[in-house]
Amino acid sequence: MTKKVQIGKTDLYVNPIGFGANAVGGHNLYPNLDEEAGRQMVRTALDHGVNFLDTAFIYGPKRSEELIGDVLKERGNRSEAVIATKAAHVLTDEGEKINNSPAFLKKSVDEALERLQTDYIDLFYIHFPDEETPKDEAVGALQELREAGKIRHIGVSNFSLEQLKEANKDGHVDVFQGEYNLLAREAERELFPFMTAQNISFVPYFPLASGLLTGKYDQTATFDDLRSGLPYFQKDVFASNLEKVEQIRPIAESKGVELAHVVLAWYLTRDAIDVIIPGAKRSEQVLNNLKTLDVTLSQEEINQIDRVFQS
Template sequence: MANVRIGKSDLHVNPIGLGTNAVGGHNIYPNLNEETGKELVRSALDHGINFLDTAFIYGPERSEELVGEVLKERGNRGDVVLATKGAHEFKGEDIVFNNSPSFLKKAVEGSLKRLQTDYIDLFYIHFPDEDTPKAEAVGALKELKDEGKIKSIGVSNFSLEQMKDANKDGYVDVLQSHYNLFQREAEKDLLPYTAEQDISFIPYFPLASGLLVGKYDENATFDDFRAKNPLFQGETFKANLKKLDQVRQIANSKGVEVAHVVLAWYLTRDSIDVLIPGAKHKEQVIDNLKTLNVKLTGEEVQRVDSIFS
């Protein structure tokens, strides 16, 4: 599949990117090996993935540093579309969200340093705070865009009301928000709005923390944050596995895996142009690219829709 345009920005990327929360994200996953994380990034770039998604809070800071190290060693910065996020402010042992113009500008400067680059292709406000008008926050990013420090503007985890405020002047290029086949609340308002406004919607946790990969059975156990995720608990977990068995029938008919069908289905949705599945092993990075060879019929798209309706 050819590169696609992200929203109304000037960014063009492979529809399959790489989410890097397992690259240095020690506060998210236990026992991460940093060299393995760097190999994920190298493997992605070696196989044609040119869109990397990271954030200040992954680590914290460490994911950005490791991604920056790989980009520095390869010397191909212009070939990579780099996205990162900021909004988390540490106050002693507490973390608060801060969208003030002064904080966002400092956040961008910090990310530039850790990523060892002089520009960021896509910078997101990672979470909304309670006080800052969203148009004012985005306006600060527009100033940074005019200065060449960022190339496009994103927001993440915003409600529809916050989105409308943020995009009052039409500056928002991307919304990143929680969406997958098990959790489809975004279809009610956010996806229609982004489609109407020519804003790309990039779902995070598109594979539902690995559940939609289709590799687990009823005996699976989890020792990370999934241990408390309702999708992985008791009878709900068993019911979810039965839904995946139905998707597996489609996957088997095409000679691919469940995850490839799921990711291909997302790319049939209005305003979903790009996906950023994460990975813990370089083989997963390469495997995700098989999605681009999956062509779903209209009937298959409707079948997947109805399985998870």
């Protein structure tokens, strides 16, 4: 039985390996997704103790929440899952807009409850900050929903430190989600000190740098998807990033695990991080992510990985 960890100051106890569900019904993110395969990934996760499921309105849009809701309903055991979802996007004929207004957030929570076929959401994030709404007012609206029992805990995502401080003026923010990996460590300097002091838990996305930290690429690799626009894949740094990854391969080989497992295990040694949410496109990948829990890093190995990716 996997030992569950507490997420920050919340009363949520989860497997430290969660499941990022953007490939469950995320048709706007990945072409040709099989919806039944998405439902099966959710079932596989829950069957194997992966109880923290991370989704969002914009995955689909809406469809990821709906498919997770299908599985929750068929299983009839709402308490086995800890559901995190997010909202901020408004879809218009001109494209997407971001809205953090109290009225919008309250409407978004009601609509997410319907799609998830549940009467409460364990963790609800403001997905992106808008430019108009005072952040403490936005979080205040979520606090009202918490008091009404519709959500249990409050998160914000993609906020700057200044926006996070404003959002947490009344101490209501429990969790922050943002980009963080060994090749993008700005959050350590900008966010972690404040969050650790406030006992706000950090949930990283892009933990494997869109596959670069898995060690599966070499210098001949080319990309014509979203990776081509990411900073760690740019020509001027791609080769040096690959070299850094290769420097830690011996650690994985010595433990008989994949590079990804070592990288994910390293994140769990950070004080600000309680749970990680690697994604998957197949049920086997959901199970493979769990092998991270078999990895124990010595202090020397932790320091070595830190040094390699500091430069």
